[in-house]
Amino acid sequence: MMRVNGVEVEDTFAEAFRMWGCRVIITAKNQKWADTAAMEMTGFATSVIMCDCEAGIERRLGEDETPDGRPGTAVIVFAHSRKTLIEPLVRRIGQCVLTCPTTAVYNGILEEEADAMLDIGKRLRFFGDGYQVKMRLGDGWLRRRRFWRIPVMEGEFLIEEMLGAKKGVGGGNFIIMGVDEDSTLEAAERAVEAIHRVPGVITPFPGGLCRSGSKVGSRYPFLRASTNTPFCPAIKHTYPESQVPEGVNSIIEVVINGLDEAAVRKAMAVGIKAAVEVKGIKRITAVNFGGKLGRYQIYLRDCLGGEAG
């Protein structure tokens, strides 16, 4: 057990998985509408246990960072494979962004950095019912880009033909254990705030936080995931294999997906460092499955480097 700012950090690892991620840049007339579309698009996308993908807002983009010079919001969507990433993107952009006033959608991962280019705009163009127009840019003199202009009642929806996707990491995590609900929530909020300054990561759960956690399976045959009983303080003395330390009465998990392992590591590090600043935090640990399921084992001590003491 190591200590950071006096808080115990368990010598364990977060077990993470290979996921495919796609960064989508949404722009709109103003930040309000870019955020609105982004929030709609990333709704009900916390975990692939029950959702079709895991998605979240990466960050807001200034006018100087977007292709059309308008305010924007970057969203990252994750799924198990390249193939399973396509359908959620088509549905979510089609239902949540195309429908949202003034928005446009652009690729957020350059072709040379992507492992695959997904033809999302090319699929959505059919919504134009034959009146869609292909927009070409850069044939033979600039980076080649293709867009589709789809007429809609409000004006015109613009979407880039191909969106870049890459092999990323899902399920990076750490668990914050506190003496009460208030301190644990405050620490978790500070952690998420710090994590969102790291490029290339999202926290797909509500506000970035997962209060329930989950474990594989349940006592019910129809339920493949259930509450994380070893980490429920309310049953710490009645559940025989409880892992809740004495003095801990509230626990929150922060789950992080990233476009690469380094980004997830960095996000875990800054998140943990922010959390341990809060009075009342007793211990930090992480969720794993003994290393049997995930491709990545991200040790807390490695993330934190020489910060112990």
Added chain:
Amino acid sequence: MELRLKPKISKLSIPLEAEVISPDVVAGKTLKEVEELRVYHGNRAETLGEYFEAEGEVASQTREQLIIVDGDVSWVKYIGAEMTAGKIIVRGDVGMHLGSRMKGGEIIVEGSAGDWVGAEMSGGLIRIKGDAGDLLGAAYRGSPEGMRGGCIVVEGSTGYETGTGMRRGLIVIGGDAAPFTGAHMNGGVIFILGRAAKRLGAQMRGNGSLIICLGEVEELLPTFVYDTIYTPTFMRIYLKTLSEKLGIKRAEEYIGRPFRRYRGDRAVGGDGEILVVERG
């Protein structure tokens, strides 16, 4: 590496055909070999050295080769024709067929250019600081497609039938565009910052053909159907590209401005577009 070609004469009644003035041809040669390259004066084969004095350095790789044509060469045709890489700078006017069928690289003309600039080009960038003649970026007679890629920027005005049969690529006209600009277009984009003359986009078909008029339009053909006034998002991307990648800063003034959208040419069942900036 910079190779300078200094014209030995200032005028020639019969133009010289010198497609050898191209980085693809000169790269890897010695200065003596460059001067021995074959050019045509009428039906006579002559050497480049009879008309130009070559000095400077020759690169081994095409992409590293810069050719500076140091003077008025309005009597020389086909400079940079079919070039694939490297750069040519002409310090004066230039003759017909400059950069025709060009595939890559860059040509800068500090004066004006003759007809057929960038005809049927498929890549690269041509920038004319003065005016350009007729049939810029056009299809040669009998050919179904004109410009197929690349970009031509003319800071001055252009002549008749600019972009005729254009298939892809971008033409930016800083000044006025003569009649029949964009005729038979079937793809590609033409920006006109000055005045657009009659017969604009005549017999234009579809495939994303687009003419954007930032100045006055003399008259649109009745076979172009007016749709709406709107402020399309895609226009911002083009205007930003003009400003940031091509240095046409005044394009930024039109970001966020409404445009009138016309579709045609209905005479041939076309669904190309002419967008005209709303004035006032």
